Amino acid sequence: EVQLVESGGGLVQPGRSMKLSCAASGFTFSNYGMAWVRQAPKKGLEWVAYISYDGGSTYYRDPVKGRFTISRDNAKSTLYLQMDSLRSEDTATYYCTTEATRGWYFDFWGPGTMVTVSS
């Protein structure tokens, strides 16, 4: 059974950093691209970043480019999101999600971890 478990969220001050992790199990992690999707309180879903199966390609939405870094450790089956220079608008639940076997879309999602950026 595929399992994705995010961790590392919490309260952080504006301008500070935070690193999220996503522990994966139940599938061959190193074969799949992964992504982070976030959802601000009472708002819609927003794609944040993507990393290819081998870490060779990464993509980001413009507002987080240069501040967020997506990475992975295939030996540990873990996905990361390093978030620097955090802003209040980064406050959201962050979901880890897997790229599907059959294509670009996301088929498995973790329960999410909440990040609150506030002084």
Add this chain to the structure above:
Amino acid sequence: DIQMTQSPPSLSASLGETVSIECRASEDIYSNLAWYQQKSGKSPQLLIYYASSLQDGVPSRFSGSGSGTQYSLKISGMQPEDEGVYYCLQGSKYPYTFGAGTKLELK
């Protein structure tokens, strides 16, 4: 960025009623569209991929159609467990973009 315009923002349907949700892309996305259902307090669940392919385990009352810039999700016979928020997602170009969501409630 590709903009996804989703309509309606909210919808109320009776038990057994057929409902449709639309997504319009700002440019051709070549059927690179997925539909998700999100129930309150839960993670999104994949319903449809490549515009019309039904994800394993999803009830057959859900169907997707469309091409080019226009796509739709149809629920043929509303059930109580179908309440939630529905989102479309385009995967034709980065950054991938979601529609704003449609809140579906049982009347």
